[in-house]
Each structure stands twice: as C-alpha cells, then as structure tokens.
Amino acid sequence: MEILVVGSVALDTVTTPFGxxxxxxxxxxxxxxxxxxxxxxxxxxxxxxxxxxxxxxEFLRRREVDxxxxxxxxxxxxxxxxxxxxxxxxxxxxxxxLNVFAEFHPRLPEPYREREVVFLAxxxxxxxxxxxxxxxxxRLVAAxxxxxxxxxxxxxxxxxxxxxxxxxxNDAEARMLAEEPxxxxxxxxxxxxxxxxxxxxxxxxxxxxxxxGGWFAAPAxxxxxxxxxxGAGDAFAGGFxxxxxxxxxxxxxxxxxxxxxxxxxxxxAVEAFSLHRLQHLTYPxxxxxxxxxxxxxxxxxx
Ligand code: AMP
Numbered sequence: 001m002e003i004l005v006v007g008s009v010a011l012d013t014v015t016t017p018f019g020x021x022x023x024x025x026x027x028x029x030x031x032x033x034x035x036x037x038x039x040x041x042x043x044x045x046x047x048x049x050x051x052x053x054x055x056x057x058e059f060l061r062r063r064e065v066d067x068x069x070x071x072x073x074x075x076x077x078x079x080x081x082x083x084x085x086x087x088x089x090x091x092x093x094x095x096x097x098l099n100v101f102a103e104f105h106p107r108l109p110e111p112y113r114e115r116e117v118v119f120l121a122x123x124x125x126x127x128x129x130x131x132x133x134x135x136x137x138x139r140l141v142a143a144x145x146x147x148x149x150x151x152x153x154x155x156x157x158x159x160x161x162x163x164x165x166x167x168x169x170n171d172a173e174a175r176m177l178a179e180e181p182x183x184x185x186x187x188x189x190x191x192x193x194x195x196x197x198x199x200x201x202x203x204x205x206x207x208x209x210x211x212x213g214g215w216f217a218a219p220a221x222x223x224x225x226x227x228x229x230x231g232a233g234d235a236f237a238g239g240f241x242x243x244x245x246x247x248x249x250x251x252x253x254x255x256x257x258x259x260x261x262x263x264x265x266x267x268x269a270v271e272a273f274s275l276h277r278l279q280h281l282t283y284p285x286x287x288x289x290x291x292x293x294x295x296x297x298x299x300x301x302x
Contacts, residue, residue, distance in 0.1 A: 002114075004131070005118075007119075009052070011052070012081070028231075029046045030234075044067050046071070089172075117138065125156040141165050145169060166197045170201045183200060198210045204220050227271065
C-alpha cells in the first residue's frame with residue numbers, strides 16, 4: 001500500500017545539551033517520509049519557500065519518495081526553533097514561523113488521490129482536513145499534532161479527529177488535549193472523539209497503545225548516544241505506518257508489531273542531529289534493532 005503524508009518541510013534550529021544545529025533540514029513530513037520510505041512508497045504534500053535548498057531532499061528522491069506534491073512558493077520556508085534540557089522528552093519551542101504555510105492550501109496531484117494510507121503529520125488541522133477531502137477512499141488515516149495546534153486551533157483539531165482512525169501523540173500532548181493529567185483517563189476521553197486507536201509516545205520511556213483490542217506497552221531501547229530528539233515522533237509514525245502499509249494488516253497483533261517498528265525508527269532518529277542518522281541508515285540495521293527490541297522485554301516464566 002502507498003502512503004500519502006501531509007506535513008511540514010522545515011528549516012530547524014535546535015539546541016540540546018549535546019550541541020546545536022542551525023537552519024538544518026527538519027519538518028514533520030520530512031522525518032516521516034525518510035522513516036516510512038524503508039517500508040512502503042511515500043508521497044509528500046507540503047510547501048517550501050524559495051530559500052529552501054532542494055538538494056537537501058535528494059536522499060528522499062533516491063529512496064523513491066514522490067515529491068511532486070511538494071510545492072515551492074515565493075516567500076520563506078517554515079522555520080522552527082527549539083531547545084531541550086537534559087529531560088529530552090520535552091521540546092521547548094522558542095519560535096515558530098509559519099511563513100509559506102500561512103497561505104498554503106494543499107492541491108493533491110491526481111495520482112495521490114488514490115492513496116490508501118494517509119498520515120496527517122503535525123500541521124494546521126484545517127490543512128489536515130483539506131487533504132482528506134481530496135483522497136478518494138483511504139483504508140487507514142492516522143494523525144499527529146502538537147501543543148501549538150491543541151492550544152491554537154482546538155475546534156479545528158476536534159473536527160479532524162472525527163476522521164482519524166489512529167492518533168499518534170506524545171504524553172504531554174495527550175494530557176493537554178484531554179485536559180486530564182492521568183494518561184489512561186486521557187486516552188479514554190480521546191478515544192471517545194473518533195480515533196479507534198491512540199498511540200502515546202513517551203520518549204525514553206517507550207510507547208503505549210490504547211484501542212478496543214486492549215492496551216500495549218512497548219519499551220524504548222536504552223541508548224548510549226542520544227543527541228537530538230527532534231523528529232523522533234515522526235520517525236516513529238513513519239516506522240509504524242510504513243510497517244502497517246507494507247504488511248497490509250491492521251489487526252491488533254500487527255498494530256503491536258508496528259509500535260515496535262515505530263520505536264526502532266525513533267531510536268535511530270535521536271542518535272544524530274537533523275536527519276543525519278535516518279539519511280545514512282540501512283535496512284539490515286533496522287532488522288537487527290527490531291530483533292534487539294524483541295529481546296529487550298522478553299523473559300522466561302518460571
Ligand atoms: P517531532 O520532534 O517528531 O515532534 O517533530 C519535529 C518537527 O516538527 C521539527 O522538525 C519541526 O520542524 C516540526 N514542527 C515544529 N512545530 C511545528 C508546527 N507548529 N507545525 C508543523 N511542524 C512543526
């Protein structure tokens with residue numbers, strides 16, 4: 001199955017306790033596509049400004065990511081500036097410049113309308129819905145969001161959630177969205193708004209999945225080298241949906257395998273700044289880390 005993603009393609013400026021990066025390649029759609037493209041064909045919808053270095057996306061083209069839906073418009077590219085303390089789970093946003101995204105309305109190239117798996121990456125919830133109205137009959141729609149939209153466009157976001165089957169957000173976002181500090185109660189509230197599954201990412205503490213089929217807890221791999229958590233969530237979503245699209249199976253058992261594959265891809269994303277690790281990743285490395293995850297929580301009963 002082919003995947004369609006709408007999201008940001010960005011220039012990020014990031015500071016972590018381990019260094020900083022200025023105006024580097026980022027964006028929710030970029031991280032997602034680079035991760036999902038290991039598993040399934042990906043088409044990107046988004047916009048960049050005339051200042052965007054198009055050659056930075058060459059590695060995605062080599063992985064056969066379809067970029068015909070990525071428009072280039074007069075103006076400046078979306079920019080995000082953030083920092084992390086030693087508690088790497090929480091990004092502090094210092095600045096968000098929507099720039100060309102402020103006036104953007106996605107127009108899907110004709111072949112994109114046929115895509116069966118859709119990922120509404122972190123972007124204005126109104127744009128997320130504009131994409132959905134143009135897709136003919138998707139089999140699976142998943143979405144992400146963040147505090148910027150939860151606080152800035154709560155009504156639009158609730159409308160989007162009605163059309164989403166799987167919501168993939170982090171623990172702070174789940175609490176903020178549901179206005180409920182307890183994660184289990186927050187999950188129940190959110191599942192009442194439309195999605196049939198909710199995946200909550202908890203950074204170095206792993207991921208939780210809530211759905212009718214039950215709850216599932218995946219560990220995160222304890223890593224020795226963590227430099228930049230930016231994009232971990234989108235890399236997770238890319239591994240998760242890429243795996244579901246390539247196996248064409250959305251049952252509970254496969255959803256759990258997909259959560260592990262998401263965790264595998266997130267674990268690579270954080271090992272370097274920007275997309276450097278995902279850019280140079282190989283499929284055998286992914287397989288080997290998937291096996292490591294299997295060992296991680298395995299134990300023999302008495
Ligand atoms: P993640 O760390 O996976 O949640 O996503 C990080 C990416 O999201 C960064 O590369 C940013 O460029 C992008 N981003 C940050 N804020 C926003 C926003 N308000 N809308 C869309 N994308 C954003």
